[in-house]
Amino acid sequence: MVAALLMLFSRISKSFEMILLGRFLYGYNVGLGLSVHLMYLGESSPKKFRGFLTLTSSIFIGFGKVTGQIIGIKEMxxxxxxxxxLLAVSGIPAILQFAMLLFFPEAPRYLYIDKGDTEGCKKALQWLWQEEDLKQELDDMEQERLSSQGEKAKTVKDVLTSRCVRWQLLTLAIPCAGIQFCGINALYFYAFDIFRQSGVPEGQMHYLAIGIGATELIAITLCSFLIDRAGRKKLMGYGYLLMGITMSLLTAMLSIKDLNSWIPYVNIALIFCVICIYGLGPSGVSMALPADLFLQAWRPSAYVISGTVNWLSMFLVGMLFGYVVDGLGQYCFLIFVAYCIFSAGFMIYFVPETKGKTMLEIMEEFNKINYKNGGNDTERTDITLATKL
Structure with missing residues (x-):
């Protein structure tokens, strides 16, 4: 809200510094708020709807993009x-969120596992879900609490160095970096050049950009209905694979774009295909990963790592992509194709499915990989004994 006020009064004050400060505050809020928001959703969702509810964050990010594109056209x-x-519009949802969150309860898992507040947890669950039969979810939380009894909240260093979450960390980091390194921002950048080559008038470019944003929003919305049926592993693994194949085809078509007048239109269709695949798999599913992969004691630090990897990857792409395009032209997509194929292979062949499983069941699946050749390990033994209790 402060950032919105700074933007609003920057022209009256003739101060570009106010714009820079407002932009910094917007970025701070997004970086902090997205991680906390995802954590709250993951800790408040019933097992059967965990993927869907966590994915709503991606839906509203897509909705925000489209809204920004629409109100940013010259007719508005x-x-x-x-x-x-226009720069101050973000203050409106901030005001609504600030007012509404005052009435929301604390996350049930946090109350039950971290605070030991059973009654507070039941009240929060009833308020959030409007259900009376909470036994199954409470039993799930009780098992998780027993498994982590006596454990303090883990630091980022613990997550980075502990063997018991090694594969969870890889499963988190590779897709989170992949959101940026899969080439989606490069595609948005290149789209306008392809539109021009196809003869789209300069004044109509923004409407096609809105179409791209709307395609991503529709695809992510469809993903929210598929995630708890198809599973995270398939949507991400085959999503990255299809993105790699489609971008390879796009690179080939860009290389021969001058041979025929219809080729640029094929390229436009391929751009929309990549956006659609991105929304159906990698974009949405990666948001749900920290809530699925880590127990309560590890989860806050996992979100820190997830957010850091995501924003650092965006920074690197933003800083370096211009030089890559100048050097490689349309062949720049081959870098992203390589990352997509690598991510697809990792997700399909090395990562267990988390669909419909409790936190402890997911942990046991990963323990089979974390300690595959480890023999007896103290950390593993402690966790296994706690799980059996």
Whole structure:
């Protein structure tokens, strides 16, 4: 809300510093708020809806993109007079969220496992789900609490160095980096060049951009209905594989774009295909991973790592992509194709499915990989004994 006020009054004050500070505060809020929001959803969701509810964050990110693209066109707020108001629009959802969150309870898993507040947890569950039969979820939380009894909250260093979460960490880091390194931002960048080659008038470009944003939103919405049926592993693994294949085809078509007048239109279709595949798999599913892969004591630090990897990857792509395009042209996509194929192979062949499993069941699946050749390990033994209790 402070950032929105800074944007709103920056032109009156003739201060570009206010814009920079407002942008910094917006970025701070997104970086912190997204991780905390995802953690709250993961700790408040019933097992059968955990994937769907966590994915709603991706849906509203997509909705935010489309909304920004729509109100940013010159017929609405994309004008010389309206730009301070356009930059301040983000303050409106911030006000709504600030007012509504006052009425929300604390996350049930946090209350039950971290605070030991059984009654507070039951009240929170009843308020959130409007259900009376909570035995199954409470039993699941009780098992998780017993498994982590006596454990303190883990630090980022613990997550990075502990053998018992090694494969969970890899399963988290590779897809989170893949959100940026799969080439989706490069595709958005290149899309306008392809539109121009196809003869799209300059004034109509923004409408095609809205179409791309709407395609991503629709695909992510479809993903939310598929995630608890198809599973995370299939959606991400085969999503990355199809993205790699489609971008390989796009690279080949860009290389021969001058041979025929219809080829640029094929390239436009391929762009929409990649966006659709991205929304159906990698974009949405990666948001649900920390809630699925880590127990309560590890989860906050896992979200820190997830957010850091995501934003650092975005920074690297933003800083380096211009030089890559200058050097490689349309062949820049081959770098992203390689990462997509690598991510697909990792997800399909090395990562167990988490669909419909409790936190402890997921942990046991990963323990089989973490300690495959480890013999007797103290850390593993402690966890296994606690799980059996």
């Amino acid at each position: 707020m994309g004008t010389e007079d309206m730009w301070p108001y």
